[in-house]
Amino acid sequence: MRGMGNTLTIGERVAWYRRRRGLSQEVLAGLIGRTADWLGKIENNRIELDRLSVITSLANVLDVSLGDLLAEPSLTDWSADSGTETVPALRAALMNYRAITAFTNPPTDLPALAALRQDVGNLWGAYQDSRFGYVTGRLPELLRRAQDAADGHDGDDQDQARRLLGLTYQLAATQLTKLGETDLAWIAADRGLAAVRPTGDPVVTGSLFRSVGHALHSTGRYTEAVRLTEDAAGYLETHLTKQPTPALLSVYGTLFLAGAMAAARANDAPTTRTFLTTADHTAARLGGDGNHLWTAFGPTNVAIHRVATAAELGDLQVAIDLGPRVDTTALPMERRVRHALEVARAYSSHNRVDDAQAALLDAEQMAPEQVRHHFLSRQLTLTWIRRQRGKPSPQLVGLARRLNVLD
Known part of the structure; x- marks a missing residue:
């Protein structure tokens, strides 16, 4: 953890870094277009600071990373699922020179593509079940096998292996973003695009563009993420003129959902609405909820993003009116x-604490790892305790201790 422990709210972290930078409340508030009274309430936990656009503005002025204010990266707990080799082992796999150089002997024991495809699908399924420790612990070996397949096969088999390698890198990027390891997530997304580029496959390429967008989100580069959405959509639209597959439609629609979140965090409400409308039309064209290429895309996911973008834009009435009414029971656990x-x-x-x-306790019961790794759960719990x-209550204290935010 950078700079301080894990038991401070975001507002308290802002105060800590503000003092380190030698700034008064008046000066810092003025630099982001707010009042000193507002900042004082933030630092004293009288106002919740949960909009990433505002947190990013504060991080930029304080010259710290977004992760510094969100208390990331989060330690991956050892468990029977994860084992005792987690993010460092995944880092080592990503930094393996064999992934970027041709000066290596081709592998002699090539993984069978059918088995590799099944293993990639199983690990993506584990991610969607919110088994983050399990995924992190097994990704290094899967990356090694997928790289061996891409290096050792040829012809059509090599193209298939490259697609599987790209999807494995995408999973690594997605998982690392959840864990706050943004630099590693960027490397994984870049490696995935490089792996799949020779195949010319628009579906896997488009899916990897989404991971690049998530990496941009996680570092607060929201305007760049919006531009990426527009550029990637232009690329995919050339492949949508014929009869698109459900997977291509799902990747295209999900790209706009990620872009809508980026636009909302950039305080760009018109672009947010435009992206959500495009995603909604694509979901209607798809014909219902699905999980093609592990996108969980469909009308329900669009509704989920309407709630999330409304909250990011500060339109909390929309979030409170729509959010509890969205039935997510048919979606993968991670989305729910x-x-x-x-x-x-x-x-x-x-103030309906x-x-x-x-709601938070129910979520924790469904997926404790996911709740433990998200800044919203930590921020909400700490704010409730401070207020x-x-x-x-023993229930709240127990939650705080399980989230590792209370000594």
Whole structure:
């Protein structure tokens, strides 16, 4: 953890870094177009600071990373699922010179493509089940095998292997973004695009563009993520003129969902609406919810993003009106829990703390790893504790300790 421990709210971290930079509340508030009174309430936990656009503005002025204010990266706990080799082993796999140089002997024991394809699918399924430790612990070996396949096969088999390698790198980028390892996520997304480029496959390429967008999100580069959405959409649209496959439609639609989040965090409401409308039309064209290429794309995912973007834009009434009514039970666990965190945020912002805590506890019961690794759950829990006039409830104290935000 950089700079301080894990038991401070984002507002308290802002105060810590502000003092380190020698800035008064008046000066820092003025630099982001706010009042000193507002900043004082943020630093004293009287106002929730949960919009990434505002947090990013503060991080930029304080000259720290977004992860510094969000208390990232998060330590991956050792468990029976993860084993005792987690992010460092994945880092070593990504930094393996064999992935970037041709000066190597081709592997002699080539992985069978059918088995490799099944293993890639199984690990993506584990990610969507929010088994983050399991995924992190097994990605290094899967990357090695996928690289061997791409290096050793030829012809059509090599193209298939490159697609599988690209999807494995995409999973690594997605997982590392969840864990706050943004630099490694960028490397993984870049490697994935390089692996799949010779195939000319628009579906896998488009899917990897989404991972690049997520890497940009995680470092607060929202305007660049919006431009990436527009550029990637232009590339994919050349392949949508014929009869597109469900996978291509899903990748295209999901790209706009990621772009809508970026636009909302850039405080660009018109672009957010445009991207959501395009995603909605694409979902209608798809014909219903699906999970092609592990996108979980369809009308329900569009509704989830309407809630999340509304919260990012500060339109909390839309979030509180729509959020609890979205039925996510048919979606993968990762999507269900991510939406539950948005519902908890909306309830908390409307001072319905009991409902917010119930939503967060339900989410934790469904996917404890995912809740533990998300800044919203940590921020909400710490804020509730700081605002208690008396002794926090045993239920809230237990939650805080499980999230490692209370000594």
